[in-house]
Amino acid sequence: MVVSTHPADDRRGLDQQVEATKEDHPPSTHDARRQTWRGRSMKKYQVALLGVVALAIVAVPAIADHAWANYHWARAANPVSLTLGSNFATSVWDSYLVTSRNDWNVSSVLDLSIVSGTTTPRRCRASTGNIEVCADTYGNNGWLGLASISVSGDHITKATAKMNDTYYCPGCVYDTTAWRNLVMCQEIGHTFGLDHQDESNTNPNLGTCMDYTNNPGSNQHPNAHDYEQLETIYAHLDGGGGGCKGKNCGAGAPAAMSLIEQDGPGQWGKLVARSHDGHSEVYVLDFGNGHQIITHVLWAYGEEDLEDLK
Ligand SMILES: [Zn+2]
Numbered sequence: 202m203v204v205s206t207h208p209a210d211d212r213r214g215l216d217q218q219v220e221a222t223k224e225d226h227p228p229s230t231h232d233a234r235r236q237t238w239r240g241r242s243m244k245k246y247q248v249a250l251l252g253v254v255a256l257a258i259v260a261v262p263a264i265a266d267h268a269w270a271n272y273h274w275a276r277a278a279n280p281v282s283l284t285l286g287s288n289f290a291t292s293v294w295d296s297y298l299v300t301s302r303n304d305w306n307v308s309s310v311l312d313l314s315i316v317s318g319t320t321t322p323r324r325c326r327a328s329t330g331n332i333e334v335c336a337d338t339y340g341n342n343g344w345l346g347l348a349s350i351s352v353s354g355d356h357i358t359k360a361t362a363k364m365n366d367t368y369y370c371p372g373c374v375y376d377t378t379a380w381r382n383l384v385m386c387q388e389i390g391h392t393f394g395l396d397h398q399d400e401s402n403t404n405p406n407l408g409t410c411m412d413y414t415n416n417p418g419s420n421q422h423p424n425a426h427d428y429e430q431l432e433t434i435y436a437h438l439d440g441g442g443g444g445c446k447g448k449n450c451g452a453g454a455p456a457a458m459s460l461i462e463q464d465g466p467g468q469w470g471k472l473v474a475r476s477h478d479g480h481s482e483v484y485v486l487d488f489g490n491g492h493q494i495i496t497h498v499l500w501a502y503g504e505e506d507l508e509d510l511k
């Protein structure tokens with residue numbers, strides 16, 4: 202996939218993504234194998250997913266943009282100050298959070314600090330104005346990482362980044378420095394309004410955690426293009442009238458928006474975008490009047506792929 206560096210292309214909205222014509226490459230055997238795994242391993246969601254996957258095949262295009270639609274945190278000046286709340290069931294993620302915070306803090310438009318979380322690792326409820334970062338054993342449900350943003354129009358009001366410890370169990374394939382760095386860096390990156398730079402896991406790594414790969418060694422941190430994209434997303438300021446600012450963001454949002462726990466597709470809403478190989482999906486839960494929760498899902502690799510990775 203060619204990564205667009207044109208701001209207008211980068212900022213193409215989700216609606217346009219959904220309406221864009223589907224890529225017409227025939228599925229490779231590799232892709233087909235993954236589909237088979239997903240049908241086999243995710244029995245819990247099999248019935249629901251069959252419908253979702255069928256929809257995806259006919260209607261949902263590949264995700265192509267590096268900005269996540271126009272989503273961004275409102276602020277009157279740059280850099281935007283954001284807190285990363287630490288909510289981990291075990292301390293193993295602590296140092297990775299520091300690494301990701303330091304990585305993203307290189308951006309001229311971000312000022313990030315790590316604070317004690319305001320939720321529990323299990324619930325991982327979002328809190329206004331914050332990014333809550335959580336890890337717990339959420340179960341054998343297929344997902345490695347989730348990033349959810351609550352938005353009011355284009356403005357992000359709160360966010361969560363979740364890592365599923367079930368797949369990072371001691372000695373498991375994902376229990377490596379490289380995988381932990383990639384997933385945490387990527388999920389936190391989404392909460393700023395970034396999308397993936399590339400979603401093929403078999404082409405050469407781009408050197409960013411926002412690139413899909415089955416070999417994360419050189420994709421553990423952001424690259425220059427991520428920082429450029431952030432500067433584009435945060436080029437305008439939200440001073441003056443209108444918009445939502447600070448703790449007032451999301452005023453008028455339904456209470457249910459603050460209560461939902463997003464462990465599985467039943468809480469994610471409607472599938473609106475899907476990567477070509479199916480390892481990334483975006484869901485939207487719409488509460489009306491511009492209030493939405495949007496979730497980026499990073500699915501784990503299948504059994505055969507895990508054998509390849511050993
Ligand atoms: Zn704005």
Ligand SMILES: [Zn+2]
Pocket residue numbers: 387388391397481497498499
């Ligand atoms: Zn992602």
